[in-house]
Amino acid sequence: xxxxxxxxxxxxxxxxxxxxxxxxxxxxxxxxxxxxxxxxxxxxxxxxxxxxxxxxxxxxxxxxxxxxxxxxxxxxxxxxxxxxxxxxxxxxxxxxxxxxxxxxxxxxxxxxxxxxxxxxxxxxxxxxxxxxxxxxxxxxxxxxxxxxxxxxxxxxxxxxxxxxxxxxxxxxxxxxxxxxxxxxxxxxxxxxxxxxxxxxxxxxxxxxxxxxxxxxxxxxxxxxxxxxxxxxxxxxxxxxxxxxxxxxxxxxxxxxxxxxxxxxxxxxxx
Numbered sequence: 001x002x003x004x005x006x007x008x009x010x011x012x013x014x015x016x017x018x019x020x021x022x023x024x025x026x027x028x029x030x031x032x033x034x035x036x037x038x039x040x041x042x043x044x045x046x047x048x049x050x051x052x053x054x055x056x057x058x059x060x061x062x063x064x065x066x067x068x069x070x071x072x073x074x075x076x077x078x079x080x081x082x083x084x085x086x087x088x089x090x091x092x093x094x095x096x097x098x099x100x101x102x103x104x105x106x107x108x109x110x111x112x113x114x115x116x117x118x119x120x121x122x123x124x125x126x127x128x129x130x131x132x133x134x135x136x137x138x139x140x141x142x143x144x145x146x147x148x149x150x151x152x153x154x155x156x157x158x159x160x161x162x163x164x165x166x167x168x169x170x171x172x173x174x175x176x177x178x179x180x181x182x183x184x185x186x187x188x189x190x191x192x193x194x195x196x197x198x199x200x201x202x203x204x205x206x207x208x209x210x211x212x213x214x215x216x217x218x219x220x221x222x223x224x225x226x227x228x229x230x231x232x233x234x235x236x237x238x239x240x241x242x243x244x245x246x247x248x249x250x251x252x253x254x255x256x257x258x259x260x261x262x263x264x265x266x267x268x269x270x
Contacts, residue, residue, distance in 0.1 A: 015045040198229065229260070240258065
């Protein structure tokens with residue numbers, strides 16, 4: 001079907017045709033469909049709403065981020081949230097994270113308020129925390145640190161991720177604690193290492209180097225990636241040992257980190 005036919009069907013009385021139209025427009029990736037798909041986010045049919053959300057992710061226009069977030073904040077119990085929770089919703093969750101504009105204080109404020117809304121459950125709050133992190137909201141750092149320290153696993157994971165994207169040095173010490181704590185869940189420790197790499201404070205290097213010998217491959221991989229981002233040349237020998245790691249993902253991460261560290265422009269001396 002043509003662009004014009006998909007556009008006509010996007011407002012059809014038959015919900016299934018609206019679903020197909022949103023999917024078709026998403027597959028076309030035609031930027032002319034942006035505003036029509038944004039309007040389709042308000043469709044009363046959950047599948048059509050989801051199809052519009054998916055199409056907007058495919059278009060990849062940051063202008064869609066705010067209305068997409070608006071839909072999620074306005075209806076905690078909507079069908080769209082139910083679908084986003086599923087494995088098939090992973091691409092869409094990741095896609096929206098990539099559209100959020102850094103410095104969008106209005107959206108950051110709305111997300112912060114939503115975190116205190118009892119209508120959102122733990123899974124939803126965790127995703128809202130990740131969205132908040134993408135705004136780079138420095139005023140949220142203390143709250144995020146508190147959630148990292150005392151929240152359930154999904155919240156700690158999301159808080160660590162958000163802190164890494166915000167990039168505030170206040171988060172370095174609590175993230176180092178999260179990475180080092182024996183009680184910490186492996187996913188939390190992994191994302192804490194990634195966050196430390198994004199923040200870029202070289203004081204994290206000794207703990208990250210120690211994490212290269214961690215029992216868990218995903219923690220070792222994340223530590224290798226972080227050290228490459230930090231540009232710490234003292235990590236070269238330890239990273240070299242990982243080239244013989246039993247895990248391929250760790251080997252690959254170590255190899256890429258060594259390549260980064262071999263470029264003197266990115267080297268930091270401890």
